[in-house]
Amino acid sequence: MTEMESIPNSRATSAHVARLDRTLKDLQKKVKEQEEALKKLRAAGKPIQEQPDSNKDIQLLQISKIKSTFDALTPVEPYAPLPDSPLPSLLALRTTHSTTNEAKSALVITKNDLSHVEDLLRKETADLEDGRLVENALQTRISALETAIEKHVQKPKAQVAKDMMRGLKNKKARYDMGTVMLVKSFNEFIDDHLAVMLAAEELGGPVVGELLDIDEANLEAGFNAQGKARKPKDPLSEVGRQKRIDEIWKPQPERERRAQEPWNETTAAAAEMREVTEQLLNNLVEADGGMNGGYVELDRESAAARFLVRSRVAQFHPKDARRLRLIDFGKDLVS
Template identity: 40%
Template sequence: MAQTQDEVLSNIRQYIAEARDLQDEQMDFDASSTEVRLEQTVQELQARVQEQQAALEKLRARSKVDVEKAAYASNDPREKLKQLRAVKDAYKTLAHVPPFLPGKDSALPALLAARTLQETIVGTKEAISSTEAQITNTEGKLRREEANLQDAHLITEAMEARIERLRTRQVDRSQKTSAQLAKDLIATKQAQTQAYEEECTRLTKALHDFLEKHLSAMLAAEDLGGPVVGDILDAGNETLAAGFTKNGKAKSLKKMPSDTRRQRTIDQIWGLQAMPEDEEPMTEAEAADSEMSELIQHLFTTLMGPGGGKAYYELGRDSAAARFLVRSKIAQFHPKDAWKIRLIDFGRELDD
């Protein structure tokens, strides 16, 4: 059975580790003896070079032929034939001459073997790095292709289920009269309308709960001169009653304002509607909650009115509620009149 890529890489890594251990292994040797052997090898090679140079000079002295010119093939066919015969004779003569081999104690074989081994190790390391990079790249492509294949299977299953439903519906419609089809369509629309109304009621309740428990106190703090919504999360009734300094910091709770002064502040900021006569006076958070609820109701009424998503609602004052809706990307001011605001109609046509 052929080896897998993981097994091949494991074997290569094991070989590299063993070669490195052998290379790093300490060996007992005589340094002086090694130096002597290296010196003898150098002298031997130098002597061999001098011998070859002497032979070459002797050949040049005896021969009348220009060696540099004879090294290239002549254009004359006869001269070229002589050159080929000379080369042939030289090969025949040298074939019987034993090749030069270093002595028994020479360090040249070990040096050549070490150089070859080093080149092999470097090349193997580069090949391993390149192979690992290719494997990583291939694995990434494989994961992407598998994800695409899974998406394709899911899309195919969804399309097949959709086609089956359409076929079943078409068969059912073909077996019903026009009156039955109209009745089914009316029942479907009524069920959708009821589901939308229930969802709208649920979302409205969740919105009022969020306003009452979290947002109203932060809106009141911003209207009273405190930090903007989100910068303070624990603004209690006592903190709102004490108010804020010009720098937006909460005032000390030791000097709480009187109820009359407190209600006068509420009346000045949120208006007379914030203090009904037949009920208990509102707190700052309750007044902000009431203002936000009324603003949202007016914005929805404007959106569903004759002007649709292009109509604006005119504000009575610059309130924290309006600024919060704009910062939250729920509403937008008129580009030329900051006293007008409208909800962003997410359901409008793209070409509007």
């Protein structure tokens, strides 16, 4: 800004300040006049009687005085600021500022309410969709049942019984096939992934799942006190290795030894895992779902048992850590 441009701005500011000063003095003058008039009224008048008098004549006189006072004040023009006074602008600015703040506060409240309503709408929409899906499923099921009932009504009882037996046999065949596939997948998982990690944990290595790239060389060399694989220096003799295997796991039966060679740590861990799982399944079936049955007596706390417990598949007896049972997922978990 140049010097010539700053001179008019300075003059405008000075004039505005002068108008503000005159307006302030004028308002102070009016306030003093009103205060003086109020003092005179208080000094000359009697105390105001707020409640109307019980006497009708005195009450009528009071009303007449009030009316006379209003009639005397009605012709008096109210105070208005001078034409060049900045007071109207200041009042308008104050009103605008107050309205803007109120609008901002209302906007924040409205946004919060809108967010809450949108969340509620999304929840209600999801519930409505779930309800429609359930309704469609129920209608489909009802239609299927009605169709089955019509077919059964039209057939003799002997034919209905044969159809039901045929359906049960087909379901059993499907379940048997599914069981075979599950057992096959389970055995493959043990042989390909789990057995070597179980053997490593038994030999003092990391817990199952902490180290995935474990091989037979690590099992042969063993692990140190920190659970890290030792560097193979002198290979362990076959006799010593078989002795170590027999000490940790059970010795392999002769018929299995002939059918499966060699009997190393991985195959021993896989065999133990299968044996423990089979015992757990058989005991659970024999226990018929009883909460106090289905336990297997363990010879020792093996890596296989610990893995099943960590996987939330099995649980130890609350008072005997040598007894293990499968968790019945249809009932509450026993602590």
